[in-house]
Amino acid sequence: MDETSDSWIAGDAYEHFMGRWSRRIAKEFIGWLNPAADWDWLEVGCGTGALTQAICANAQPAAVAACDPSPEFVAYARRSLSHPAVAFLVAGADELPRQQGGFDAVVSGLVLNFIPDPAEAIRSMRNRLRPGGTLAAYVWDYAEGMQFLRIFWDVAAELDSRAAKLDEGQRFPLCQRDALVDLLERQGLESVDATALEIDTPFPDFGSYWAPFLGGTGPAPAYVSSLSTTARAELKLRLRQRLTQEAGTPINLTARAWAVRGSTPVDRQGRAV
Numbered sequence: 072m073d074e075t076s077d078s079w080i081a082g083d084a085y086e087h088f089m090g091r092w093s094r095r096i097a098k099e100f101i102g103w104l105n106p107a108a109d110w111d112w113l114e115v116g117c118g119t120g121a122l123t124q125a126i127c128a129n130a131q132p133a134a135v136a137a138c139d140p141s142p143e144f145v146a147y148a149r150r151s152l153s154h155p156a157v158a159f160l161v162a163g164a165d166e167l168p169r170q171q172g173g174f175d176a177v178v179s180g181l182v183l184n185f186i187p188d189p190a191e192a193i194r195s196m197r198n199r200l201r202p203g204g205t206l207a208a209y210v211w212d213y214a215e216g217m218q219f220l221r222i223f224w225d226v227a228a229e230l231d232s233r234a235a236k237l238d239e240g241q242r243f244p245l246c247q248r249d250a251l252v253d254l255l256e257r258q259g260l261e262s263v264d265a266t267a268l269e270i271d272t273p274f275p276d277f278g279s280y281w282a283p284f285l286g287g288t289g290p291a292p293a294y295v296s297s298l299s300t301t302a303r304a305e306l307k308l309r310l311r312q313r314l315t316q317e318a319g320t321p322i323n324l325t326a327r328a329w330a331v332r333g334s335t336p337v338d339r340q341g342r343a344v
Contacts, residue, residue: 110174114137114138117138229309230309231302
């Protein structure tokens, strides 16, 4: 397995692994953003549509252009959400659509750390905003706040030195409050602030915790897929021992994301600076 490869292929597998948590954190993000009704939105990296659904359900959008470079994810999102305000597009951060006058909000959920050049992505996002528009994003706190993944990688690294290099907490220093604030401020955004968003991630038993790691979509499931049958069984056993005191008991964990937002500066005439 390539140390820097991340397998993001199957929408169904992603939903089973992360989608249920992505949808809950997306709702928290929109609540924090507190947008006005009738905004025109551009979403960068829509994936299977978690944030898109939260925008439609909680923000009363005029229009949403939801983009992702994965045709498979866009196809899944189109199947899962039919809304008159939404247009799903296959497009990466380097080929975002434009709108005359700019979008009211450009947002990105759980993808900035996976973009090779996040600074360039933020510049591209800012260039699509209207004067005074809002740019906002959020990412999982892989280093400390994403408990079910933190435990997975800690145990995996005890068994296999490769795992430490694949751990998102090591690979993505961007996923911290100060790094996100600095990223937006360096690209000229004003009134930049950040907050922690947290949700519960309960699992009824160990089987419901382990099964999503077998889908092959995402860094941790891709790592599990790369293991031999023996190594996979050993990892499963060690995780079970770490997480459960007895068979069939629930596993109650939490997940934290960092959210950041800023606005494009304007002059006294309301023009972009």
